[in-house]
Structure formats: structure tokens, C-alpha cells
Amino acid sequence: MVDKIFKKELVSWYLITLKLKETVRARIQQSSTPTGTTTTPSIEYPENHQQQSGIQLETGQNFEEEANKPPDHSAWVINIKEKLDQARRENTTSAWSKMCIYRVPQCLLKSDDKAYIPRTVSLGPYHHGRRDLRTMDRHKWRALHRVLKRTQHDISLYLDSIKEMEQHARACYEGTISLSSNEFVEMMVLDGCFILELFRGAIEGFKKLGYSRKDPIFAMRASMHSLQRDMIMLENQIPLFILDRLLGLENGNPDQRGLVAKLAIQFFDPLMPTDESLASSPLSLGYANFDPFADQVEFPLN
Incomplete structure (x- = not known):
């Protein structure tokens, strides 16, 4: 009730203001009238501000209607x-469809981070x-020098x-990668060539690749076990198409595909459990009889 009275009083004050404005305007016109003529303004104050002309009443009604709308x-x-349209655009243009190298959920890291954190080598940006x-x-x-x-x-x-593949490679990783463009490309080349040297050395023989028998990494069985363990971790990966390109550049055929996958299968094959290994200690898995400088199986690279 109070609200309605306030609104009506507000309308009344508005109408009085209009009347006063008309009066002032009439007096200004009177003062500018040529000599010999007079104009007498007529001022009429309404007795009831709720009872006005059609235009004034309509103004009051519109004001009240807007207030109660x-x-x-x-x-x-x-x-x-x-x-909803924004959500549709995000689903269409999202990088999720390109992402393939994920971070380990925090709940798993809290339970046993040693199972997910590399201890010997970092591969990729994480x-x-x-x-x-x-x-x-x-x-x-x-390895890169070699x-x-x-x-x-x-x-x-x-x-x-x-460098041409940088954006595609960045999109494979979850979250924002803070490395600059040059840092990211350098890391891809450095880590990628290191992986390929391990793949090829384990299959072809590191001696053939030019490594010494006393090499602290490529000639040590213990090092190979540690590297293998880190290389299968979820957060320690390089996109396969990067490795394909690097190996293709080495062989003079940048567009070749499929060879890295074959190398990887042979490299990690000893980690695959068998009936015999399932019954033995986990420490027996891997290159139990691996000799980095023994004559290895020849693997065609062309």
C-alpha cells in the first residue's frame, strides 16, 4: 500500500514539474515579445493530481506499469x-579431440606417486x-650428436x-605447456632422438650405432631397465608422429609411417607378461638377458 502511494506521489511531482517548465518557457517567450504586444501566461494547478489530461494520465499509467512489470x-x-550455443562451439572446436597424452589424476598420485613419476629420465613437457x-x-x-x-x-x-608440427604436438598434452616455441621444439627433437636411439640400439645393437662398450647409459643393462620403466609412464611420452618424422629424417624419408611403432613393440616386448613371468618376481621382467653389444636381430629401416 505504501509503495503504491509513493508511486502516485512521484507521478504527481512529475506532472507539477512539467507544468512549472511550461510556465517558465511562457515567461521567456513573453520577455522576447516585440514592443506593443503582451502575452499573459495562464497557470493552472490541478486540484487532484490523479485526475489529469489524457496525455498526463497515460504517462502515469506507463510509469506504474513499468514498475510492476x-x-x-x-x-x-x-x-x-x-x-548452450557457447557449449556447442566448445565441443566443436575443443582441443580435447587431439589430446592423447594425459596427466595422472591427483587422487592416484597421492596414493602412490612412485608408480607414476619418472626416476631416471624425463620425456616430454610434464x-x-x-x-x-x-x-x-x-x-x-x-645421443643427438651421435x-x-x-x-x-x-x-x-x-x-x-x-617446428612445423609444434601446434599439433602441443595439442596432444593436457593443460597449458609453459615452454616457449623454441624450448618446446628443442625438447621434442632432443627427447625424440634419444628415444629412437634406445629403440634402435636395443634391436640392432648399440655398437652398430657407434656407442662404446663402456658407455654409461647405452652399454649398461641396469640403465636400460630404469629407462624402460620410465618410458612406459603415462606422463612421460612423446607423440608418435614426432618420432615418425624424426626417424624419417634420419632415413631420408620424412613422410614414412609405421616403422617407429614396430621398433617400440620389439623394444617393450620383454615387458609383456607371459605365463612363466606371471609366476615369477616382477624383477625378472624386462631385458633379463639383454646384452647391448651382442649381435642383435637385423631390423630393416627402409
Whole structure:
């Protein structure tokens, strides 16, 4: 009730203001009238401000209608449709469809992080630069140097080629990768060539690739066990198409596909459980009889 009285009083004051404005305007016109003519303004104040002319009454009605108008239902529906349209666009353009290398859920890390965190080598961006894994970096550089020396290639060939695939590679990882463009490409080339040297050395023989029998990484069985363990971890991966490109560049055929997958299957085959290994200790899995410098099976690379 109080609200209605307030609104009516507000309308009344509004109408009085209009009348006063008309009066002032009339007096201004009178003062500017040529000499010899007079104009007498007529001021009429309404006795009942609720009883006005048609225009004034209509103004008061519109004011009260706007004040009592319910929320616009159509605007609410439009807002919901805009949100649904945004969700549709996100599903269409989302990078989720390209993502294939995920992070381990926090609930699993809390229960047993040793099962998911690499202890010897970092591969890819998730654990890149970790202090306790930096020791292996110099061996990665040795592997890359060995590749370039063996193929007589310039490093620019590898950097420029992987640079073309950078955005595709970034999209494979969950979340934002904070590395700069140059840092990311360098990491892909360095880690990728290191992986390929391990694949090829374990199958063809590291001696054939040019490594010494006293090499602290490529000639040590214990090192190979640790590397294998880290290389199968979810967060420690390189996209397969990056490895395909790098191996293709080594062989002079950048567009080749499928060879890296065959190498990987042979490299990790000893980790596959068998009836005999299931009954034995987990420590017996892996390259139990692996000799990095024994004559290995010849694997065609062309």
C-alpha cells in the first residue's frame, strides 16, 4: 500500500514539474515579445493530481506499469540459448579431440606417486627440467650428436621440420605447456632422438650405432631397465608422429609411417607378461638377458 502511494506521489511531482517548465518557457517567450504586444501566461494547478489530461494520465499509467512489470521471460530464454550455443562451439572446436597424452589424476598420485613419476629420465613437457632428472640431459645431447654424426645432417633440418608440427604436438598434452616455441621444439627433437636411439640400439645393437662398450647409459643393462620403466609412464611420452618424422629424417624419408611403432613393440616386448613371468618376481621382467653389444636381430629401416 505504501509503495503504491509513493508511486502516485512521484507521478504527481512529475506532472507539477512539467507544468512549472511550461510556465517558465511562457515567461521567456513573453520577455522576447516585440514592443506593443503582451502575452499573459495562464497557470493552472490541478486540484487532484490523479485526475489529469489524457496525455498526463497515460504517462502515469506507463510509469506504474513499468514498475510492476515482471522479469522479461524472453530475455531469460535468450540468455540460456546463448550459453548452450557457447557449449556447442566448445565441443566443436575443443582441443580435447587431439589430446592423447594425459596427466595422472591427483587422487592416484597421492596414493602412490612412485608408480607414476619418472626416476631416471624425463620425456616430454610434464617433467621437463626437473632437478633430479637433469643428469640424463647430457646423455640426450650425446645421443643427438651421435645421430647427426652418423647421418651427416645439420641440426636445422630437424628443428625446422619439427617446428612445423609444434601446434599439433602441443595439442596432444593436457593443460597449458609453459615452454616457449623454441624450448618446446628443442625438447621434442632432443627427447625424440634419444628415444629412437634406445629403440634402435636395443634391436640392432648399440655398437652398430657407434656407442662404446663402456658407455654409461647405452652399454649398461641396469640403465636400460630404469629407462624402460620410465618410458612406459603415462606422463612421460612423446607423440608418435614426432618420432615418425624424426626417424624419417634420419632415413631420408620424412613422410614414412609405421616403422617407429614396430621398433617400440620389439623394444617393450620383454615387458609383456607371459605365463612363466606371471609366476615369477616382477624383477625378472624386462631385458633379463639383454646384452647391448651382442649381435642383435637385423631390423630393416627402409
